[in-house]
Amino acid sequence: MSEAPSTASGWIDEHHNGVRYGLQGDVIADEQSAIQRITVIHSHRYGNGLLLDGCWMTAEHQERHYHEPLVHPALCAARSIDRVLVIGGGDGGTARECLRHHAVKHVDLVEIDGRVVELSQKHLAAIGGGCWSDPRFQLTVGDGIAWVGEASDASYDVVLVDGSDPAGPAEGLFNRSFFQHCRRILKPGGVFATQSESPEAFRAVHIDTVRMLREVFGHADPLYGWVPMYPSGWWSWTFAASDGPRYRSPDPERAAAIGPGCDIWSPRWQAGAFEAIPASIERELSA
Numbered sequence: 001m002s003e004a005p006s007t008a009s010g011w012i013d014e015h016h017n018g019v020r021y022g023l024q025g026d027v028i029a030d031e032q033s034a035i036q037r038i039t040v041i042h043s044h045r046y047g048n049g050l051l052l053d054g055c056w057m058t059a060e061h062q063e064r065h066y067h068e069p070l071v072h073p074a075l076c077a078a079r080s081i082d083r084v085l086v087i088g089g090g091d092g093g094t095a096r097e098c099l100r101h102h103a104v105k106h107v108d109l110v111e112i113d114g115r116v117v118e119l120s121q122k123h124l125a126a127i128g129g130g131c132w133s134d135p136r137f138q139l140t141v142g143d144g145i146a147w148v149g150e151a152s153d154a155s156y157d158v159v160l161v162d163g164s165d166p167a168g169p170a171e172g173l174f175n176r177s178f179f180q181h182c183r184r185i186l187k188p189g190g191v192f193a194t195q196s197e198s199p200e201a202f203r204a205v206h207i208d209t210v211r212m213l214r215e216v217f218g219h220a221d222p223l224y225g226w227v228p229m230y231p232s233g234w235w236s237w238t239f240a241a242s243d244g245p246r247y248r249s250p251d252p253e254r255a256a257a258i259g260p261g262c263d264i265w266s267p268r269w270q271a272g273a274f275e276a277i278p279a280s281i282e283r284e285l286s287a
Contacts (some may be wrong), residue, residue, distance in 0.1 A: 005095070010024055010026070012024075012027065012035055012049075012051070013038075014051065014054060014231065015054070015224045016055075016191060016231045017201065019106065021056065021229065021231055023043035023044075023046060023049065023059070024044050024045070024188075025041050025043035025044055025049075026041065027040070027041050028040050028042050028048070028123060028176050029037060029119055030034045031115070032249070033115040034113075035112060035113045036052050036113060037054065038052060038113070038115055038116060038119055039052075039054070040119055040124070044058035044262055045061070046062050046229060047060030047061045047126075048092060048124050049124075050063070050116075050119075050123075050124060052116070054230050057091065058091050058093060060102070060126055062227060062228065062229050063093045064262070064263040064264055065094070065226060065227045065228070065235075066195070066227050067093040067094050067097050067162075067199050068262050068264045069237050069264060069265060069273065070160060070162060070193055071094055071097040071160065071193075071265075072097065072159050072258055072262070072265045072270070073237075073239055073247050073250065073265075073270050074160060074239060074247060074260075075101050075158055076250035076251050076254045076255050076258065076267075077191055077223050077241075077246045077247045077248070077249060077250055078158050078189060078190055078191040078246070079187075079188065079190070079246075080103075080187065080189065081101055081103050081157050081254075082103070082106065082157055083105065083106050083107075083108075083155065083187075084104055084106070084108070084156065084158045084160065085107075085108045085147075085159045085160070085185070085287065086098065086107060086109040086162055087110055087144035087145075087147070087148065087160070087161045087162065088110075088111060088112075088144060088162040088163040089109055089111075089162035090111035090116035090120055090230055091120040091124055091127045091128060092109075092120060092127055092132060092225035093119075093128065093162075094109075094160055095109050096129040096130070096131040096138060097126070098160070099130075099131055099134050099137065102257070103254070104136060105136060105138055106136055107131075107137050108116050108138050108140065108147075108156075108276035109137065109138070110140045110142055110143075110144040111139070111140075111141055111144075112141070112142065112143055112144060117141070123190070130205075132137050133204070144161075144163075145178055145216075148178060148185060149181050151181075152185065153184055153185060153206055154188070155187070155262075156186060156187065156190065157186070157187050157189075157190050157191075158186075158190060158191050158192075158193075159182045159185065159186060159190070159191075159192045159193075160192075160193050161193070161194035162192070164197065173210060174208075175212075176212055176216065179192075179213060179240075183216055183217055183240075183242060186242070187242075188243065189243060190241065190242075191239060191241050191247050192217065192239070192240045193237060193238070193239045193240070194209070194237065195236070195237055196209045196210065196233045196236045196237060196238040197209070197235070197236060198230060198231055198234050199222075199224070199234060200232040200234050201230075201231035201232040202231070206222070206236055206281075207281065209286065210222050210238050213238055213240040214240075214285075216240070217240035217241060218242050219240060219241050219242070219243075219245045220241075221238065221239060221247070222237070222238045222277065222281075223238070223239065223270065223274050224236050224276045224277065225237070225264070225273055248270075248271075248274055250267050250268075250270065255267050
């Protein structure tokens with residue numbers, strides 16, 4: 001069994017490489033599922049939040065910092081957005097943002113742990129919003145790696161990976177075979193996106209992920225932003241396509257429809273976030 005997060009003196013802490021990342025609050029649910037430890041907290045600053053195996057996943061007043069940058073660069077740039085696949089994302093936030101695009105006809109969400117969905121629906125209902133009852137949405141509790149491996153060629157317009165850190169059930173989301181299958185199941189003009197960790201707290205994983213996606217897809221670039229509750233607060237998402245870096249050029253009509261409802265994402269923010277690559281990382285990726 002995994003260890004519960006530290007909760008001394010009313011603080012809920014994630015420990016990573018000698019640093020604590022914590023919120024003041026109270027634990028409202030803490031259980032071991034068949035797959036991982038799931039902890040739900042109420043914090044005084046960010047509302048209800050979720051940890052998996054003691055690592056921060058999301059919170060009500062932080063989630064837009066993560067979900068908007070993952071979703072909208074991809075959905076504003078793919079040639080078509082009829083069919084979207086989300087791997088992970090059991091809190092519903094990524095699916096919610098996808099379904100804001102009226103051109104989306106179907107979203108498959110494949111989450112390995114059904115208890116994450118159940119506890120999110122109960123304690124983090126605002127994050128998923130109306131996605132759970134949207135007729136375009138289909139939830140499958142199962143292995144996303146197996147789903148991608150078994151899906152038909154060219155069956156999705158966009159593939160989004162909303163997984164946890166590369167350990168435990170999410171470890172297989174960061175390897176070449178998985179990325180190759182993601183490319184295979186994308187339609188022409190499709191876009192792939194994944195959270196790609198903190199370039200400070202998980203630098204090696206971040207660099208390896210970007211390099212591997214460039215090798216598999218031909219075109220891939222990291223986008224940098226911030227999720228204050230995550231290790232270091234500095235985060236990244238990496239986008240890939242086989243027909244050029246189309247993810248850098250949002251469709252004006254789609255952007256105009258989505259932008260007014262966003263807290264973080266806009267075409268201007270996106271352009272700056274793609275250009276905010278630190279010199280040392282740019283050198284390392286170019287080596």
